[in-house]
Amino acid sequence: MSALALFQWLQGRPWAIAFHESRYVFPLVETIHVLGLAGSVGLILVTDLRLIGVLLREEPVAEVMGRNRRWMWMSFASMFATGALLFCSEAANCYLSPTFRAKILFLFLAGVNAFAFETTIGKRVSVWGRAADTPFAARFAGWASLVCWTAVILFGRWTAYGLQ
Amino acid sequence: MSLLPFFRWFQMLRVGVAIRASTYWFPAIEVVHLFGLVLLLGPILVVDLGLLGLGMRRQAISRVARAVAPGIWSGMTIMLATGALLLSAEAMKCYENPAFWYKMYFLAGALLFHSTIYRWVTSSDSPERISSTITGLLSLALWFGVALAGRVIAFL
Numbered sequence: 001m002s003a004l005a006l007f008q009w010l011q012g013r014p015w016a017i018a019f020h021e022s023r024y025v026f027p028l029v030e031t032i033h034v035l036g037l038a039g040s041v042g043l044i045l046v047t048d049l050r051l052i053g054v055l056l057r058e059e060p061v062a063e064v065m066g067r068n069r070r071w072m073w074m075s076f077a078s079m080f081a082t083g084a085l086l087f088c089s090e091a092a093n094c095y096l097s098p099t100f101r102a103k104i105l106f107l108f109l110a111g112v113n114a115f116a117f118e119t120t121i122g123k124r125v126s127v128w129g130r131a132a133d134t135p136f137a138a139r140f141a142g143w144a145s146l147v148c149w150t151a152v153i154l155f156g157r158w159t160a161y162g163l164q
Numbered sequence: 165m166s167l168l169p170f171f172r173w174f175q176m177l178r179v180g181v182a183i184r185a186s187t188y189w190f191p192a193i194e195v196v197h198l199f200g201l202v203l204l205l206g207p208i209l210v211v212d213l214g215l216l217g218l219g220m221r222r223q224a225i226s227r228v229a230r231a232v233a234p235g236i237w238s239g240m241t242i243m244l245a246t247g248a249l250l251l252s253a254e255a256m257k258c259y260e261n262p263a264f265w266y267k268m269y270f271l272a273g274a275l276l277f278h279s280t281i282y283r284w285v286t287s288s289d290s291p292e293r294i295s296s297t298i299t300g301l302l303s304l305a306l307w308f309g310v311a312l313a314g315r316v317i318a319f320l
Contacts, residue, residue, distance in 0.1 A: 027315075027316070027319040030315070031312060031315045031316070034311070034315055035308065035311060035312065035315075037202070038201055038202055038205045038311060039205070039209060041202045041206070042202050042203075042204075042205040042206030042207075042208075042209055043206055043209055043210065044206075045202055045203060045206045046206045046207055046209075046210050046232065046235065049235065054234075054235075055207070055231060055232055055234065055235050056228070056231040056232060057231070058227070058231060059220070059223055059227075059228070059231065063220055063222060063223065064210075064220070066219075066220060067213075067218065067219050067220065067221065068209075068210060068213055068219045068220065071209070071213060071218070071219070149202075150199065153195065153198055153199065153202070154195055157191065157194065157195050157198060158191065158195075161191050
């Protein structure tokens with residue numbers, strides 16, 4: 001079974017069709033998706049701006065995400081869950097959309113970048129995180145995250161226009 | 165006094181006509197508007213979570229608020245500028261859309277709150293627990309109200 005056939009099957013499920021055509025549930029889920037985006041990417045952005053030395057230069061890097069991390073994950077989870085639901089209702093259309101593929105690619109790259117940061121230089125944040133100027137690897141991770149999330153938002157919005 | 169003449173005039177401005185004439189300008193501006201939202205809401209969240217005692221706790225809130233202020237102002241400038249452009253493209257449509265008016269009420273409330281009580285509380289070195297909690301909650305409610313009503317505009 002090809003991926004396209006699988007996504008066509010998924011998109012054709014009665015619950016997926018009902019969800020896609022519902023007058024209130026679909027807009028509600030889309031709204032939660034955007035609010036989840038604002039919360040999670042907003043908090044990620046603040047960390048990125050600290051890493052590249054734009055905001056909060058006097059606060060330790062570890063403190064900037066610190067206790068905000070769980071709110072970031074909660075927002076991210078609501079964005080991810082609603083995103084999965086939105087995908088199901090237009091699975092084949094999304095699969096065929098070049099902008100959606102670009103969005104998923106950059107989402108994946110954002111994840112790889114965050115994972116690489118957390119498992120290497122991010123582990124030693126207590127050593128370098130107090131200085132206003134961060135090491136090159138940390139600045140690189142901050143810029144990479146900014147670029148990836150910007151691309152995710154750009155291609156995500158573009159996908160929604162394309163599917164209309 | 166009705167704002168209808170103003171909206172009619174705004175709709176006919178050259179910039180609005182140009183945006184309507186193009187397929188790409190409106191979506192492009194909307195994407196920048198969305199970037200502005202993220203840039204504005206990120207720092208606001210950091211301050212609000214700090215006010216509520218749920219985020220950064222070791223730092224004085226006045227320090228955090230001062231340190232993220234450039235992010236808030238940049239985000240707000242981007243949002244207001246792109247928002248005005250979007251409005252010029254469909255002023256009459258917005259005039260007739262109830263969600264647009266809710267968004268404007270929330271926005272007026274948020275801007276007023278931000279430049280008064282919010283500023284006083286976040287510039288104090290040790291605000292009282294009760295006043296920082298209420299300020300954090302109100303700020304969250306007002307800004308999320310703006311975002312929520314903004315999203316609903318497209319659905320009505």
